[in-house]
Amino acid sequence: MNLERLKRMKVNIIGAGPAGLYFAILMKKMNPANEIEIFERDGPDDTFGWGIVFSDRTFSYLKNADQESYEDFIHACETWDDVVIGHKDQKIRISGNKFSGIARIVFLNILHKRCQRLGVRINFRTNIMDVAGLTDCDLLVGADGANSIVREKYRAFFQPTLDLRRNKYIWLGTHQLFDGLTLTFREDAAGLYVAHSYRFNKNTSTFIVECIEDTWDKAGFSAKTEQETCRYLEKVFEAELAGNALLTNNFVKWFNFLMVKNQRWYHEHVVLLGDALHTAHFSIGSGTKLALEDAIALAHSFQLRKDTSSALQDFQKTRKPIVDELQAAAFESLVWLENVKNDIHLDPLPFAYKVMTRSKKVNYERLKKRDPKFIAAYESAVR
Ligand SMILES: Cc1cc2nc3c(=O)[nH]c(=O)nc-3n(C[C@H](O)[C@H](O)[C@H](O)COP(=O)(O)OP(=O)(O)OC[C@H]3O[C@@H](n4cnc5c(N)ncnc54)[C@H](O)[C@@H]3O)c2cc1C
Structure with a gap:
């Protein structure tokens, strides 16, 4: 794929979770002529779970990437300083830990709104059963969560480890x-x-x-x-x-928590992002942060590199060591809780x-x- 073609990219994204939505925003901002389409099986107001927590109050990594959604997050978040451990009828409070909490649906709605303003097309209530129908594009992103069908389709190339x-x-x-x-x-x-x-x-x-x-x-x-x-x-x-x-x-x-890792992160013009690529146990509150940082890193690689193949190479090379380190910490936490x-x-x-x-x-x-x-x-x- 040459530079000429990449000047205006056609990007198909499966999954409108934090990873897919944030990547769409960044790619559209990078070039408003990019044609970005997201396919999401749920409706705009359906979500699983309740609130999510970020082990960072400042969202500093989001400020530079997209100021508008950053401002919306900051306004919608609850913040606090303490971790509290309840054991044997006592509560031990440990200060100096900065956290922010936000309803998952509020978080997603902020990203939906931002996508719509930028001209990203989101097809809600569209359950993709066959990835093959969406491969005619410059980049196909599997941002379809821990049970990714994109990962499954190219299993032989991604070589995932799935640990329930x-x-x-x-x-x-x-x-x-x-x-x-x-x-x-x-x-x-x-x-x-x-x-x-x-x-x-x-x-x-x-x-x-x-x-x-x-x-x-x-x-x-x-x-x-x-x-x-x-x-x-x-x-x-x-x-x-x-x-x-x-x-x-x-x-x-x-x-049961599914721990996901992948040996390879991309295959030809197909790449995985967020939970489809790697999961981090919820006890360290970092899955969403990882998904958003993936989106930032991948968009950055496209800014630096001239063609899809070297952008995807750059993404895996720069991002994987960081993800591996965080997954290792999340794994320690998970194993401690199991025991x-x-x-x-x-x-x-x-x-x-x-x-x-x-x-x-x-x-x-x-x-x-x-x-x-x-x-x-x-x-x-x-x-
Ligand atoms: C109990 C629990 C608590 C958590 N708490 C936190 C927390 O406090 N803080 C934190 O940072 N993270 C937390 N996480 C992790 C966080 O939810 C994920 O890491 C994050 O949502 C990953 O984003 P994603 O976009 O990669 O995937 P997802 O959010 O899973 O989004 C994937 C999207 O793809 C769609 N999709 C899937 N298959 C298809 C298909 N075939 N066709 C069309 N659409 C499809 C799904 O409907 C979904 O909308 C928690 C997770 C769990 C399980």
């Missing part, structure tokens, strides 16, 4: 407000549960519950309805929820220290800088 992890999780909401990224550990007769909760607007929090399969079996969740599941978990987390119900939307199933029973005997302060350092991205020095009072309390507890 052991823990079960369910993504719920509640009107109880959690002012911090709160991890609560609770046991009942069936076993141990972990809740990941945080406020993402003025009156709602995300409430994700995970547990090992044995606990899930013993609690009998496979035979429980949505409502029965919520009532059961409300009892487990009675103290944290303070009488507030657990709420469901259209993402009410229990899942949390090994540390559950610890008292609240040493336990909180374990939680904070589980991904190995945060160490003693960093914690001391963030919250010297927490480290002082931890040291006197373990002395």
Whole structure:
């Protein structure tokens, strides 16, 4: 494909999640003559999940890429400083951690609006069953999430590793407000549960519950309805929820986390982006950030390189080491949560220290800088 052709690109994108939408925005901004079309199986107001959290309050990486959507995100976000660890009926608060929370649907609607203003065509309620029908273009982007059909179609080239992890999780909401990224550990007769909760607007929090399969079996969740599941978990987390119900939307199933990696990131003029390419466990709140950064990196490669093939090469070469490092940290966090029973005997302060350092991205020095009072309390507890 030569430079002449790339002056005006025809780009087909499967999936209007954060990766596909943000890449479309950047490519259209790069050249308004680019013809960008997105194919999305859901409608504009359907989404899974509740709020998402970003482990960064500034969104600095988005500011330079697209000022307009950046301003909209900043206005729609809730921000806080603390991680809160609930264990043995105590709450340990660790300050100096900067987080932002936003409803996933609000986040997507900001990107939809921006796409529409720029002239990106989004075909909602269009479920792509056969990728072959969309390959007649300069670039085909598989931004179709963790269960990508684009990745599946070119499986032999991408060489994915798909690792379905052991823990079960369910993504719920509640009107109880959690002012911090709160991890609560609770046991009942069936076993141990972990809740990941945080406020993402003025009156709602995300409430994700995970547990090992044995606990899930013993609690009998496979035979429980949505409502029965919520009532059961409300009892487990009675103290944290303070009488507030657990709420469901259209993402009410229990899942096992799918860890996705790919040996190769592109094949001819087909490239993967976001969760289709790599997943990062939700406990480190980075999947969306990775998807957006992928979009920025890929658009940047197209700005630098003269043809599709060298742009895609450049994308994989520059981006993969960064993604590998973050996936490694997310994996440490996931494995620690799968084996949390090994540390559950610890008292609240040493336990909180374990939680904070589980991904190995945060160490003693960093914690001391963030919250010297927490480290002082931890040291006197373990002395
Ligand atoms: C429980 C849970 C909590 C999470 N919490 C956070 C968090 O707090 N912070 C964070 O940063 N990340 C979080 N994530 C991760 C985050 O949701 C993903 O990393 C992010 O959505 C990836 O964006 P994406 O655009 O790559 O894929 P997706 O958001 O999955 O979007 C893919 C899109 O493709 C569409 N699609 C799929 N197949 C087809 C098809 N055949 N035809 C047409 N359209 C199709 C889908 O409908 C979807 O809209 C969480 C994930 C989970 C599971």
